[in-house]
Amino acid sequence: xxxxxxxxxxxxxxxxxxxxxxxxxxxxxxxxxxxxxxxxxxxxxxxxxxxxxxxxxxxxxxxxxxxxxxxxxxxxxxxxxxxxxxxxxxxxxxxxxxxxxxxxxxxxxxxxxxxxxxxxxxxxxxxxxxxxxxxxxxxxxxxxxxxxxxxxxxxxxxxxxxxxxxx
Amino acid sequence: xxxxxxxxxxxxxxxxxxxxxxxxxxxxxxxxxxxxxxxxxxxxxxxxxxxxxxxxxxxxxxxxxxxxxxxxxxxxxxxxxxxxxxxxxxxxxxxxxxxxxxxxxxxxxxxxxxxxxxxxxxxxxxxxxxxxxxxxxxxxxxxxxxxxxxxxxxxxxxxxxxxxxxxxxxxxxxxxxx
Ligand SMILES: Nc1nc2c(ncn2[C@@H]2O[C@H](COP(=O)(O)OP(=O)(O)OP(=O)(O)O)[C@@H](O)[C@H]2O)c(=O)[nH]1
Ligand SMILES: [Mg+2]
Ligand SMILES: [Zn+2]
Ligand SMILES: [Zn+2]
Numbered sequence: 001x002x003x004x005x006x007x008x009x010x011x012x013x014x015x016x017x018x019x020x021x022x023x024x025x026x027x028x029x030x031x032x033x034x035x036x037x038x039x040x041x042x043x044x045x046x047x048x049x050x051x052x053x054x055x056x057x058x059x060x061x062x063x064x065x066x067x068x069x070x071x072x073x074x075x076x077x078x079x080x081x082x083x084x085x086x087x088x089x090x091x092x093x094x095x096x097x098x099x100x101x102x103x104x105x106x107x108x109x110x111x112x113x114x115x116x117x118x119x120x121x122x123x124x125x126x127x128x129x130x131x132x133x134x135x136x137x138x139x140x141x142x143x144x145x146x147x148x149x150x151x152x153x154x155x156x157x158x159x160x161x162x163x164x165x166x167x
Numbered sequence: 168x169x170x171x172x173x174x175x176x177x178x179x180x181x182x183x184x185x186x187x188x189x190x191x192x193x194x195x196x197x198x199x200x201x202x203x204x205x206x207x208x209x210x211x212x213x214x215x216x217x218x219x220x221x222x223x224x225x226x227x228x229x230x231x232x233x234x235x236x237x238x239x240x241x242x243x244x245x246x247x248x249x250x251x252x253x254x255x256x257x258x259x260x261x262x263x264x265x266x267x268x269x270x271x272x273x274x275x276x277x278x279x280x281x282x283x284x285x286x287x288x289x290x291x292x293x294x295x296x297x298x299x300x301x302x303x304x305x306x307x308x309x310x311x312x313x314x315x316x317x318x319x320x321x322x323x324x325x326x327x328x329x330x331x332x333x334x335x336x337x338x339x340x341x342x343x344x345x
Contacts, residue, residue: 017210018211021210021212032176111336115333116175125237128237132238
């Protein structure tokens, strides 16, 4: 399992194709990690605003926990979040995908990040393998294609232990 | 990006004998087009759809391609309805999957492709359904040429994966996730 793949049957042309596909895959993975990081940042920003609100609990009776707009009776009904139990306005809430009820924007985002970081998948993967398949292939190709790819990408080969996990 | 609906990067992988139609099938799914010319895939290739799905398809070089199994969350296990041999090989692919995927029972959909060629058919639906039932996975008969069932098969697999993703979060849900 851990040993290098025998890629001697590939022609140079074929090896180059595989290399390029795997690089595209890495790029996509990196973009996804950045996206999740961005979402995490957004959540953090919002949570500091909420602390302020927690200090004055009565404020949430009359104002949306997210946009801080006052609820005008009936025009913008308030909705209680299933996760954090704060109230938000209609524009700042999402329907819960499974349960009857609502999630406020930050809790919805937190859910996206949590689901999107697929920790369960990485846990399984780590239990079975040392590195991603694409990383293994690139390692095996490195000898074949000296100078073909940037040394940069070879250095940052992801192994399954440094996946897009929350640190 | 997360406005409206959820947006997840889900990686699917199509596997099966050479020529069963993996490349053509996924090309149909992403671009709704059909290319009758056969250009074998070297090792691996992929296409993206709506940015959130990554669709990989494997080609020749078994030793190379099995390494990619573990990178995917779900699998389109394909055979050619006009080739008995490609159907017989489904068992081999299945055991390769169980040994090389991220876990022993990943989400899989069995696909009999080229349903638009009934005159050349070598595998009957009963046979294929029995096998799928044995594995406990859904079965679809598709045609990359006409598009029949292509979307349905992929969406079914995505649904299975989404269910798994949601369940895994529900199970570990802590009230203060922020
Ligand atoms: N009539 C018909 N032809 C199909 C269908 N799907 C694929 N083909 C044809 O079958 C041939 C092989 O298809 P590919 O998609 O290249 O096969 P593949 O599984 O990707 O093969 P490898 O890359 O070698 O593993 C091509 O000529 C396709 O046009 C289908 O549903 N109906
Ligand atoms: Mg192909
Ligand atoms: Zn609001
Ligand atoms: Zn909330």
